[in-house]
Amino acid sequence: xxxxxxxxxxxQSSAGSPTPPPAEFVEQANVTDEGIYEEFxxxxxxxxxxxxxxxxxxxxxxxxxxxxxxxxxxFPGGQLNASYNCLDRHLEDGRKNHAAIxxxxxxxxxxxxxxxxxxxxxxxxxAALQSLGVEEDDVVTIYLPMIPELPIAxxxxxxxxxxxxxxxxxxxADALATRMDAADSEYLVTADGYYRRGxxxxxxxxxxxxxISVGRDVSTVVVDRFGDDLPHVLxxxxxxxxxxxxxxxxxxxxPVSRDADDMLFLMYTSGTTGEPKGVVHTTGxxxxxxxxTARTVFDLEPEDTYWCSADIGWITGHTYIVYGPLALGSTTxxxxxxxxxxxxxxxxxxxxxxxxDVFYTAPTTIQAFMKWxxxxxERHDLSSLRLLGxxxxxxxxxxxxxxYDHVGDGACPVVDTWWQTETGGVTVTTLPGVKxxxxxxxxxxxxxxxxxxxxxxxxxxxxxQPGYLTLHRPWPGMAKTLYDDDEKYLAEYWQRFSxxxxxxxxxxxxxxxxxxxxxYVTILGRVDDVINVAxxxxxxxxxxxxxxxxxxxAEAAVVGGTDxxxxxxxxxxxxxxNDHAPDQAVRERxxxxxxxxxxxxxxxxxxxxxxxxxKTRSGKIMRRLLEDIASGDELGDxxxxxxxxxxxEIQAATRDE
Ligand code: WT7
Numbered sequence: 001x002x003x004x005x006x007x008x009x010x011x012q013s014s015a016g017s018p019t020p021p022p023a024e025f026v027e028q029a030n031v032t033d034e035g036i037y038e039e040f041x042x043x044x045x046x047x048x049x050x051x052x053x054x055x056x057x058x059x060x061x062x063x064x065x066x067x068x069x070x071x072x073x074x075f076p077g078g079q080l081n082a083s084y085n086c087l088d089r090h091l092e093d094g095r096k097n098h099a100a101i102x103x104x105x106x107x108x109x110x111x112x113x114x115x116x117x118x119x120x121x122x123x124x125x126x127a128a129l130q131s132l133g134v135e136e137d138d139v140v141t142i143y144l145p146m147i148p149e150l151p152i153a154x155x156x157x158x159x160x161x162x163x164x165x166x167x168x169x170x171x172x173a174d175a176l177a178t179r180m181d182a183a184d185s186e187y188l189v190t191a192d193g194y195y196r197r198g199x200x201x202x203x204x205x206x207x208x209x210x211x212i213s214v215g216r217d218v219s220t221v222v223v224d225r226f227g228d229d230l231p232h233v234l235x236x237x238x239x240x241x242x243x244x245x246x247x248x249x250x251x252x253x254x255p256v257s258r259d260a261d262d263m264l265f266l267m268y269t270s271g272t273t274g275e276p277k278g279v280v281h282t283t284g285x286x287x288x289x290x291x292x293t294a295r296t297v298f299d300l301e302p303e304d305t306y307w308c309s310a311d312i313g314w315i316t317g318h319t320y321i322v323y324g325p326l327a328l329g330s331t332t333x334x335x336x337x338x339x340x341x342x343x344x345x346x347x348x349x350x351x352x353x354x355x356x357d358v359f360y361t362a363p364t365t366i367q368a369f370m371k372w373x374x375x376x377x378e379r380h381d382l383s384s385l386r387l388l389g390x391x392x393x394x395x396x397x398x399x400x401x402x403x404y405d406h407v408g409d410g411a412c413p414v415v416d417t418w419w420q421t422e423t424g425g426v427t428v429t430t431l432p433g434v435k436x437x438x439x440x441x442x443x444x445x446x447x448x449x450x451x452x453x454x455x456x457x458x459x460x461x462x463x464x465q466p467g468y469l470t471l472h473r474p475w476p477g478m479a480k481t482l483y484d485d486d487e488k489y490l491a492e493y494w495q496r497f498s499x500x501x502x503x504x505x506x507x508x509x510x511x512x513x514x515x516x517x518x519x520y521v522t523i524l525g526r527v528d529d530v531i532n533v534a535x536x537x538x539x540x541x542x543x544x545x546x547x548x549x550x551x552x553x554a555e556a557a558v559v560g561g562t563d564x565x566x567x568x569x570x571x572x573x574x575x576x577x578n579d580h581a582p583d584q585a586v587r588e589r590x591x592x593x594x595x596x597x598x599x600x601x602x603x604x605x606x607x608x609x610x611x612x613x614x615k616t617r618s619g620k621i622m623r624r625l626l627e628d629i630a631s632g633d634e635l636g637d638x639x640x641x642x643x644x645x646x647x648x649e650i651q652a653a654t655r656d657e
Pocket of ligand 1: 269315316390391394416418419421422442510511523537
């Protein structure tokens with residue numbers, strides 16, 4: 001039985017009936033032989049196939065060094081450069097004037113970078129970074145909206161062996177400062193502003209606020225995105241991006257050979273504590289896995305135009321906007337805006353205009369389109385599409401079917417890809433040219449991935465039963481560790497189900513899932529204190545601690561409330577101290593405290609005041625019950641509560657919100 005905070009939980013999986021991949025797709029697919037599963041089963045050396053998708057400066061001596069599990073070293077002895085792999089080699093293979101990036105701006109503007117142009121821009125910025133003193137292994141923080149300078153800065157860092165740490169532009173000044181401090185980062189690349197819902201927001205003032213609390217000197221580069229529309233002043237140690245680059249016109253910087261397991265980048269993500277975790281990804285294993293999964297799961301070919309609508313500020317964008325597609329030499333679309341601006345057909349207009357072959361998005365986006373109706377995709381010729389992908393949350397059978405019918409016109413397989421910041425790339429999904437799809441289920445683990453669903457004792461559960469989703473064999477895209485914290489890495493992911501004495505190492509994902517008779521995995525959601533809201537991974541503890549920072553708050557519990565139409569949203573249950581009335585002013589202070597600590601992505605859908613929170617006799621807040629209330633679900637057994645009388649009151653207050 002899957003347990004959360006000591007509470008029982010049973011959830012039914014409801015995957016739809018199998019849909020075979022369309023024949024036309026299979027005919028041209030990169031992988032069509034089912035035998036690939038068995039081959040990987042028998043020979044872990046199969047990962048060589050991923051490694052051959054990248055070019056090595058020095059051949060690796062072995063596929064894996066597993067002497068010190070779970071600190072596996074992939075492709076030991078190998079050396080390579082990620083920027084070289086995404087740029088230089090495509091100048092040689094006939095793709096120099098092929099589009100690398102198609103950028104679609106928020107205001108309808110667009111820009112194209114050919115591989116050659118991107119190569120020039122990356123080299124010039126790499127030279128600029130070096131002139132500021134950036135050296136190999138220095139962590140460069142990048143806090144940019146979805147503009148071309150974002151992938152350019154990432155690849156420039158990769159070129160000189162400086163790991164990047166991209167912080168999502170919508171996060172707050174406090175969140176940026178915490179991440180810069182944790183990574184000992186002395187360099188920042190940011191912009192004057194960013195767009196949100198058609199308005200210009202000041203990004204630089206957030207960056208400046210963060211820098212006040214960062215405990216060291218930081219050299220900052222500022223991209224002037226808005227010109228005179230959003231004037232800004234450069235302080236000491238701050239440089240204008242374009243002026244700086246102008247001093248390095250035409251310069252080239254040789255790509256640094258990195259060891260396969262040298263850090264390529266750091267990505268902070270929410271964990272079960274208030275502190276964000278700095279997930280470390282390597283150069284060789286990560287890049288090979290990004291390219292391999294882009295080729296096998298997204299069926300990507302160099303000729304393809306590919307569009308992932310995620311933000312580069314999250315892992316999805318790192319792997320499947322930047323590194324995967326560019327390593328393969330494809331064209332990647334980068335979109336700065338939202339799906340409904342200026343009109344609700346914006347995404348489909350972009351698909352049509354750029355003749356996008358492969359499109360990857362999140363269930364929340366699809367659900368929004370379902371609500372708006374099929375007329376928006378119908379306005380456009382979407383026949384260029386060959387494959388569709390979904391990521392971030394479970395996609396229920398109805399939105400799945402809608403996506404399949406109205407966007408894919410029944411001709412495109414839909415890959416429901418399960419993975420995490422820590423896995424580096426997709427780990428569970430249907431290989432689109434091989435496996436039938438089951439709407440509502442992500443699919444079987446990919447070849448070479450040993451995913452299982454286990455009970456509290458680590459034993460595999462029966463088909464259809466809920467349990468914990470675990471990975472029992474290493475894979476090249478896996479995180480190397482947490483930045484500067486091997487112990488926490490062990491404790492967070494490996495302790496729960498591993499048996500070091502028996503040399504059995506099991507990675508725990510933090511998700512609950514079930515498996516059916518065919519080995520298809522249905523994800524049931526997180527079992528730790530992490531919630532996924534519109535593709536953003538949030539720590540309930542981090543939000544709670546922001547609320548508790550507001551004067552007059554006695555207690556707070558934050559949960560994710562989920563309904564089929566809106567996905568998961570943040571619900572905050574709060575009780576105030578006796579002498580503080582729970583009024584609108586307190587509500588506003590709560591919201592603003594959350595926005596300061598994390599950013600508007602964590603703003604609660606509802607702040608529900610209650611005189612008391614539901615507690616067990618031992619005084620533990622029953623978050624699971626609050627989750628059911630927030631989701632409008634039927635409530636389970638409340639007999640374990642010390643204060644069952646409060647439940648009806650909280651339900652009524654939630655409905656009123
Ligand atoms: C969590 C990871 C890299 C993916 C983007 C988010 C949830 C992810 C699916 C899916 C159901 C999914 C899981 C996972 N998740 N993909 N296809 N079906 N749930 O990365 O921020 O690290 O979040 O997202 O709960 O643990 P992340």
